[in-house]
Amino acid sequence: MSTDTIEPDMMEPDTAEKIATIPIGDIDVARPSLYQKDTIGLFFDRLRKEEPVHYCRESYVGPYWSITKFNDIMAVETNHKVFSSEAKLGGIAIQDMHSVEGALELEMFIAMDPPKHDQQRKAVSPAVAPSNLLLLEPTIRERACQILDDLPVGEDIDWVDKVSIELTTMTLATLFDFPWEERRKLTRWSDITTAAPETGIVESYEARRQELIECAMYFKGLWDQRVNEEPKNDLISIMAHSPATQNMPFLEFLGNLLLLIVGGNDTTRNSISGGVLALNQNPDEYRKLNDDPSLIASMVPEIIRWQTPLTHMRRTALQDWEIGGKQIRKGEKVVMWYLSGNRDDTVIDRADQFIIDRQNPRHHLSFGFGIHRCMGNRLAELQLRIVWEEIHKRFRKIEVTGEPERLLSNFVRGITKLPVRLHAR
Amino acid sequence: MVKVTFVSSDGTRREVAVAEGETAREAALFNNVPGIDGDCGGVCACATCHVHVDPAWIDRVGRLEQGNAEAELLQFAEGANEYSRLACQIPMLTKLEGLILHVPEQQY
């Protein structure tokens, strides 16, 4: 049978009724197109109801288990002795790391197990500790104000390019005290660190390798400069002067640095875009916010739950283990779908609704839990809080004026375009 | 009810009470004690309920056991020391009536 005899709709059903007709074993939530069309939630609704721990035998990333309920995800997260993050076993995403010959792979502790993970995380974490972030807050705010002040009111603009990317890049540059005029380099390096040629971001693995070497040289320069200056509170200076990181082999330093850049780039960018979209889709919530800006405190974690900027983390089973009545075997790939767990209404009240004044808004999975729990979670919240406080002072409404476009990815839940018009207060 | 006092880094003392058997995390959350978030729901997976047990109380509460899940999490927490515990792992039994817990400065 040739493929053109199959209705596109049948290959890619987009309503709950059509999805209900697929044999449960054939459901494959790895397909990136489902995320681009944003129909993925309907598939997870069905899995949570009928087969919360689900095995997909065949997909473009090979066979894998899906864990879709909040408490089952928590059970995997907190059991790192059985569920490994190790890069050599495949790492932390549904698509294996180290699967491509000749791709320069950087070592990052997000894809390591204890004890190495613990040593590296402990060495780097003081740099993003809350007490250090407080020192950076005034600069982050001042620069956010500049970006917002320069925006044209009443014209159609793309919020993603003009605001989300700009604000995130600005924060990264501030954190690293990176040369201001060259700050978009950071965004570029973040993009290529995670890029494969099929994404179109780089031409080939060789091209990617070249750019990463350029990046390494650049940071080496900054390191040499900071090491010879008085200690300051940017992350490079902190790492260059702290006993735990001072003598790190350079490639290890680079891996950790890029992990901080990558970790905070797409995720924060898409939370900034996702918040605007969610408020537009829920006008009552937008009204609540305008009436009482103190709700920003609980709105920020709710935006992060709602967006779920990383749809999943993956583990590899080191031994046979039972979860939700299913037998997982040693060596199998286990995917914790945060995007699904964050809609699990047996744990989160009215999980399918965006509610900016929830009682317990931080009880969500977007930052993971356990020893790998996001190290930048407070930084991410700080950035979003500043952005929304400053938006509130200036604009009555950020009106979404066209259809958003979404990223073709089963890992980063991204918004690539969001047409808006600003209304001054 | 069992009483417990939370002392914040600026010295503010808050005495609260909780039903016996609830944890010190619940005692803080039910009474809006600042600095104790308890994001993971009390299952020892986030360390946002980190406290320093008052030295006079540490032996009655019990010290951290190296290598267990609680110690694994606390190694990454800012300001962790020999009196560190996770409030969600401290059941408030009557023998702890009057317990004093300090909220680390770094938590907000």
Ligand code: HEM
């Ligand atoms: C809304 C924004 C963000 C989201 C949704 C997010 C999400 C995540 C997730 C899901 C993990 C893995 C958790 C697990 O495996 O249990 C993680 C780990 C990590 N994140 Fe974030 N992140 C965000 C912002 C940031 C920022 C701003 C930074 C930079 C400082 C950062 C740095 C890291 C690092 C270093 C790790 C590795 C931690 C480890 O393996 O021990 N993240 N993040």
Ligand code: FES
């Ligand atoms: S509430 Fe998460 S560790 Fe105690």
